[in-house]
Amino acid sequence: MLREVLEGLRIESDGLYVDGTFGGGGHSQAILEQLGVNGRVIGCDADAVAVARAKEIFSTESRLQIRHGYFSDICREFAQENLELSGVLLDLGVSSRQLDSDQIGLSYRESMPLDMRFNRESRTESAADIINDYSTEDLATLFRQFGEEPAAWTIAQAISARRVRGRVQTTGDLRQTIEGVIPGRFIIKTLSRVFQALRIAVNDELGELERGLDCFIKQLKVGGRIVVLTYHSLEDRIVKTKFREAERGCECPPGLPECQCGKQRRLRSTPRKPLRPTAEEVRANPRARSAKLRIGEKVAEEGSR
Ligand SMILES: C[S@@+](CC[C@H](N)C(=O)[O-])C[C@H]1O[C@@H](n2cnc3c(N)ncnc32)[C@H](O)[C@@H]1O
Known part of the structure; x- marks a missing residue:
């Protein structure tokens, strides 16, 4: 959806x-x-490898600055630096390089150390810590909440039973445990949901998105655009809710002579509904199948009435 992203940002040359x-x-x-x-x-980027490659590949591009970290933390730096942004792009989730990387351990296709942290400096808990240390109830809740996994409880019980034989160390160990309780015809979808749930938890992806959106919307200048590409409903729901919150104006009860709450409409979704990839795009890139693109435009200064 590159064309839609660029049009959505409505780029000003300076x-x-x-x-x-x-x-x-x-x-x-x-x-x-x-x-x-x-x-x-x-x-x-939170991933040190992505940052190192970026610095190398774009070393001669003086208009580009690379910062390492989670975007909500970096946005707080922008606030301290009083930066007014013309546009923000968030293309959430993982890159294909990360999916294949045995350093991160996101793949259930190959056996790798079960880690999943994009950034080991700022996240202490790995996927292996969660799988080995959480109670059965907490594992089931995590698979249900972040993976929307219907067999969450069955899988959590299988993991607890497997732990009696020693730590679950690799993505292969986890896959085998799940394969023991889920019929073959459901296995790929189930593995995708369980691995997604763990990745979201390890990197606090939903909390990141909420904090990031709050901060980036604040830092946008009037007329600036925020463009967000999501790949599953949990992410899209957060973007939709945050945009709606920022779109809401005065919430005072009707009949007051003037606004007391001070709430101001700060954003406009444009268009109102998310954009979806074309069938042709999905054929060329199946990962785009579930993509949704939302665009918001800042319409008023922070705190102005
Ligand atoms: C889908 S890829 C982005 C691909 C990119 N748009 C491109 O054109 O190559 C997502 C990237 O965002 C990074 N990432 C995900 N969540 C992040 C966060 N909260 N803060 C910083 N980086 C994040 C991942 O490490 C990954 O490199």
Whole structure:
């Protein structure tokens, strides 16, 4: 959905843009191509490998600055630096390089150490810690809440039983345990949901998104745009809710001579409904199947009436 992302950002040639999820830098590159000499992009990624590669590949691009960390933390730096942003892009989730990386351990196709942290400096708990230390009840809740997994309880019980034989160390150990209780025809979808749930928990992805959206909407200048690409309903629900919150104006009871609550409509969703990839795009890139793109435009200064 590159064209929609770029149109959504409505790029000004001398603007300041944030790519909160830099990855391989494809989106940042496309933004840079539309910027003039005074335009700037700040690319952020929590993954140290993505950051090191970005610094190497884009070493001659003076309009690009790379920052390492979770985007909500980096946005707090922007607030301290009083940066006014022309646009923000969040392309959530993981890159295909990360899915294949045995350093992160996200794949159930190959056996890898069960870790899943994008950033080991700021997250202490790995997926293996969760699988080995959580109670059966807490595991089931996690698979239900973050994976929307119907067999959450069965899987949690199987993991508890497996732990009696020693720690679950690898993605292969976890896969085998799940394969022991889930019929073959459901296995791929189940593994995807369980692995997604663990990745979301380990990286606090939903909390990150909530804090990031609050902060980025504040830091946008009037007329600036925030563009968010999500890949599952839990993420999209958060974006929709945060946009709606920022779209709401005065909430005083009707009949008051003037507003007492001070709430101001700060954002406008444009369009109102999320954009979806075309059938052609999904054929070319099956990962785009569940993508939803939401675009918000800042319509008023923070705290103005
Ligand atoms: C789907 S990829 C982005 C791909 C990128 N748009 C491109 O064109 O190559 C998501 C990237 O965002 C990073 N990421 C995910 N959540 C993050 C967060 N909360 N803060 C910073 N980086 C994050 C991941 O490490 C990954 O590299």
